Amino acid sequence: MQRVESFVFLALHVIMIVFLAEAVWGQDLAAIERGKYIFAAAGGCGCHTDLENKGPFMAGGRPIQTPFGKVYSTNITPDLKTGIGRWSTEQFIRAMTKGVGPRGQHYFPVFPYTSFTKMTRRDLVDLQAYLMSIPAIKNKTRPPEIKPPFSWRWGVAMWKWLYFTPGTFRPDASRSSEWNRGAYLAIALAHCGECHTPRNVMGGLKTGMYYAGTVAGPGGELAPNITPDETTGIGDWSIEDVVWFLQTGLKPNGDDVQGSMSELIEQGYAKVSEADLRAIAVYLRSLTPIHNKVEPSK
């Protein structure tokens, strides 16, 4: 009798553990899947893969030329020593939304925490779950080669005080839910403005010129005007044109997109649902058209 009882007791325990494990594991899997989607909507975080030198996925080291010097992207794989494997949820969220590393160091705003600060906590937690699920790669990346005085980290604190407003995206109640979804996706995740908005001499975004394009985008690339201006922007693009472009990289004139945008589409935006891409298009079309012809200077 005693034997039967202890057997039942044990069996019950085993069943309970299996159930619990499944609940936890199942939740994780769902979080990873959601995080993978967030990752795509953020453009696939391509800066963190040194594609040109066939570097491993998200292991960093990609050189990025800025007006202030050269930086190398960081390793965001779950490697414990050289990646972000040891980061707690709060450390991850602090880095993404405040631009502050685990040792309290200020990140240069080439890392677009200026946009990611608008992300919801849920999306941040999911994104971390996804990043923790990718293969850990041991890769110590090179320190930034930024010229003083811009290289002084306390200077970054000053910069933040001038040009950085932390805080989660706040929906506009007067707009449709589709518009709000699109605004959140474009601003907080896709971080369109980081490349498509011209910057001042201090590297701060010219707020009056949001999405109006610049010849001096990251890596010296030309980022076109994506406001709905008819002649200098994408005013002649329909909602369908924008959605299709973000799915395929094909412009209305049949030409294919160039530069880092082709990478962003391939690694990221193309994997975003049609409804979400539509929402982005709706948001982009609602912007105030800015007349700004972006052309190479030569």
Place this chain on the structure above:
Amino acid sequence: MRQAWVKLSLLALCLVVSLATAQAQSDEAFLVYRQKLMQGQGASMGAISQIVKNKLPFSGHIATHAHDINRLSKLIADAFEKKITEGKTDAKPEVWQDWDKFVEAAKKLESESAKLAQIATGGDMAAIGAQVKAVGKSCGGCHKPFRKPKEERFKR
């Protein structure tokens, strides 16, 4: 005697100048022809895209446009054979340095567009959409290594 020399050298100079201009003109004509050829393919690509993204009732047209791209793609290697790196062109010198790769990239467009023409007759929009992307990718497969980036585009 001296006068004859002067006259002869003048004649020679005229010849050289006229030959040089003739050369420049013909280069320019080559460049414009290449651009027309590319625009032709772009127009067909744009037309296919327009049908797919707006779900227009012309899915039966897609095969024709794909055939057009396919036919034009066979002219690329011929049109670009003459090496021209100066003037109003977006072609990188790599076109002629890596000629075999360039031809191979054009062949890729040829095979992908042929595949689209074939798939399009089936009428399966999902399959068509996927193949349109593959054709678009083959455009990029040649443009990325062989076309100057937008920062260095010429202005016409």
